[in-house]
Amino acid sequence: MMLPIPDLLDADALARVRALLAEAAWIDGNATSGAQSALSKRNRQLPENSAAAREAGGIVLAALGNTPLFVAAALPLKVFPPLxxxxxxxxxxxxxxxxxxxxxxxxxxxxxxxxxCTIFLSDPADYDGGELVVEGSDGERRVKLGAGSAILYPASSVHRVEPVTRGVRLASFFWLQSMVRSAEDRAILFDLDRAVQRVGGELGQGSRAAVELTGVYHNLLRRWADA
Incomplete structure (x- = not known):
């Protein structure tokens, strides 16, 4: 499942992250590459333990925890410090x-x-190219989102970033381990969570239908999750 998450970073958070990146020193992006990735990767990156990376990463992590759509889709157990x-x-x-x-x-x-997960930090009008292209069984999906918005996608997918031919593309990227290993099970739980929210909105969260659906959700989570 690929899921766009609009405006994961609000205007204040985005502005602070951009300010940190504007003053930061960048290094070769292959500092965190595996052997295969290093053959095709040409970009720059903040050093993992730099003060700018730590502060900006903390802003991103705080935003993730305050974004119900991200939590519902990812069911995160552990999140790698954002890069x-x-x-x-x-x-x-x-x-x-x-x-x-x-x-x-x-x-x-x-x-x-x-x-x-990739969070786009540059306005798409400020650069050409730079699309994230994710391959799947139904073909390629090209992603170029507004500044502050994110895309969540399977780490197992073949993906690439197209050449940036004008301007600068800034982004945060990271990986996460879900409480639910199976992508199919996560998709079922996500759909069920959305259904619970719709029923609760229409009938009230205390309605019998909302309570029973919530029980089904949590019973499935107990069956499938490692916490």
Missing amino acids: FNRYEGGEAFGAHVDNAIRMQRGTDFRIRSDLS
């Missing part, structure tokens, strides 16, 4: 698959990467 990249002057990232296990440098923190 930040920059593309310009023809830079691109060719077709690749994200590593199954991601480890934070210098720590024992690691996750199984079930889902990937």
Whole structure:
């Protein structure tokens, strides 16, 4: 499942993150690449442990926790500290698959990467190219969202970033381990959660139908989740 999350960062959060990135020192994006990705990756990135990356990452994590759509779709157990990249002057990232296990440098923190997330930080009118292209069984999906909006997609998918031919494309990206490993089970829970919200809105959260559907949701979550 691919899911756009509009305005994950509000205007104040977006402005603060942009200000941090404007003053930051960038390094070769292959600092966090696997062997295969390094063959096709041309961009720059904030050092993982830089003050700017830590503060901007904290802003992103706070926004994730306050975004019900993200929580409902991802059911996050562990989130890798957000990273930040920059593309310009023809830079691109060719077709690749994200590593199954991601480890934070210098720590024992690691996750199984079930889902990937990209938050677009630049206005799409300010750069040409730079689309995130995700391959699936139904073909390719090209994604270029407004500043502050995010796309959640399977980490197992083949994906790429098209060359940026004008301007600068800034983004945050990270991976997460879900409480529910199966993508199919997560999709069922997400659809059920949305149905519960609709029924609650129409009949009231205390209605018998809303209570029973909520019970079904949590019983399935008990069956499928690792917490």
